[in-house]
Amino acid sequence: MSRPGEKRALWTRRHAGHHITTTPTGRRACRTCPINWPINPDSVARVLDGAPGDDLTIGERRVVVPILRARGLTGDQIADRVGCSDRTVWRILTTARQAAA
Numbered sequence: 001m002s003r004p005g006e007k008r009a010l011w012t013r014r015h016a017g018h019h020i021t022t023t024p025t026g027r028r029a030c031r032t033c034p035i036n037w038p039i040n041p042d043s044v045a046r047v048l049d050g051a052p053g054d055d056l057t058i059g060e061r062r063v064v065v066p067i068l069r070a071r072g073l074t075g076d077q078i079a080d081r082v083g084c085s086d087r088t089v090w091r092i093l094t095t096a097r098q099a100a101a
């Protein structure tokens, strides 16, 4: 068992110099390392079912946004649903398109 502070220090070292943000739930998220964005399938399903998604992590948001877009929602509608700006919605969609290409 490691002390809680050790894991945090390790995380900080691993992401030194990266672009760090804090999720609405208070978790730290590295925008440089997409693999570290936690994704909870229950949260994703809940938001796809119509629940407000302002507590989604960045990783979850990136899953939800393209699905809502494929369902025909506008950028504004998606932004309202997931609790971010429409600019963020379009950035996510552009990134998703590039990843798929």
Ligand SMILES: [Zn+2]
Pocket: 014, 015, 018, 030, 031, 032, 033
């Ligand atoms: Zn990182």
